[in-house]
Amino acid sequence: MRFTKMQAAGNDYVYMEALKEPVAHPGELSRRISDRHFGVGSDGLILICPPSDPAVADFRMRMFNADGSESEMCGNGIRCVGKYVYDNGLTRKESVRIETLAGIRLLRLHPEGGKVKTVTVDMGEPRLAPRDIPVSGEGETFVNRPLKVGGRVWQVTAVSMGNPHAIVFTEGIDRLDLPQLGPLFEHHPLFPRRTNTEFVEIVDRGHVKMRVWERGAGETLACGTGASAVAVAGALTGHTDRKVHVELLGGELDIEWDEASNHVFMTGGAAVVFTGDYPGEALSEAAAGETANGTDQ
Template sequence: MKFSKMHGIGNDYIYVNCFEETVSEPEKVSVVLSDRHKGVGGDGLVLIMPSDIADFRMRIFNADGSEAMMCGNATRCIGKYVYDMGLTDKTDITLETNSGIKYLKLYLKDNKVDSVTVDMGKAILVPKDIPVNSDLDRFVSQPVEICGRTWDITCVSMGNPHAVIFTEGVAELDLEKIGPHFENHELFPDRVNTEFAEVIDEHTLNMRVWERGSGETFACGTGTCATVVAAVLNGICKQDEEVLVHLRGGDLRITYKSDGTVLMTGPAEYVFEGTVSDEFINKAKENVVCRS
């Protein structure tokens, strides 16, 4: 099976062109190939597929085999892949995801995609739709005790659930220790991605992210969008004004518009192309247990 390794500011996935390849049991393949010691290494597996309702379709599987609704950084990488590989000559494309159709605008440099703006759709703020186990109209700056500390949490969905915390000393937080306690807290029936953000000013944030199914990653596109939405809800940032977010892997530019939609702009990069044998995949899949 041929694959491409790509990353969006350090959020790295293994991409398979399913116009040419067939991937059986992709949840198990994701576990096998995401292993950074025995596989290719990555935050998960992304399938680029035909669509009946958009230009292309994506399916994305986390490193633990669970299927995600979508991924902002991966959408940008798909935009670069389909243009640079000649699957389209359009610079405005539609992408079907498990959380609806996303709209991508591709920016070129030397006839290759240099950066991508993704219309991520409208932020979801009603707790039951995120989902969060709460009867509140919105879950904004609510105190929750986790790991012996009270955290003020704001919850947002960008097609997948996010819990956002604004705090100081983000760089010193032990995410390996506290991250799983947020991810699996009883508040979140589908688990949750957790963002820890530090305010620099009303147009600049620092952020780290713990992603459900993958652990700490260098970046999370939907999480960055959710963080800016949460910043607006908490009076830190303003709607219709671009916010620069610094992540471990690089920077994203986010605008939370007054109509409720969120725009995300950032780069996408190739790392390498490769081939993995069917024999290796099939043998490794025999011992894989996935998290559904």
């Protein structure tokens, strides 16, 4: 099975084409291929598939976490999908619609010298009603509410960008023990479908630093939907303006929550790491220890 490993702001996934025939057992494949010792090593697997309706979308993206669970969307991952389909000649369009479980996302590709360098993604409208995130809570929004986690009370704002996010504005994020703290947020009973959690430190009204614990993946170097949710939460709580530069462990993103359209726009880069072949028999228990054979690009 041919694969391409790509990263955007350090959020790395294995990408495979499923345009002619489906990939078997994608959840189990993601679990094995994501292993950083016995597989390729990644935050998960993203499949590039034909759209359900070619009149509505150009391609469909399926995203699987490193634990094999399927998620609705990945902001960094979808930028790589845009680069992949353009750079590999699957489309010549510079405006591409990608179908996801969170809905259709419009990508504006910015090529240089025949290759996509950056991508702007229309992330759609944020969902703020507790039932839509989902989060267990009354009222029209869940903004800056106290939540006791790990023996401490945190002020939490919940936002969905097609997947659930819990945003915490605090200081000293570099000192936080995310391997201990992250799972407590992810599996808190307040979040019936688990949650991604962003810990955010304010630099100024147009600049924040962020660490993220992603459900099903653990701490990752970046999260595009998470950065988008942070911009929304920052504006809602008065911490930031509606346009904010987000500094993540793996890179930087520019996010704007447009007041006129209520849509969130994310701009950032995407890059190929390497390509290779993954043995199909590696899905069997007998071949579980086999590793991928990658070739530098």
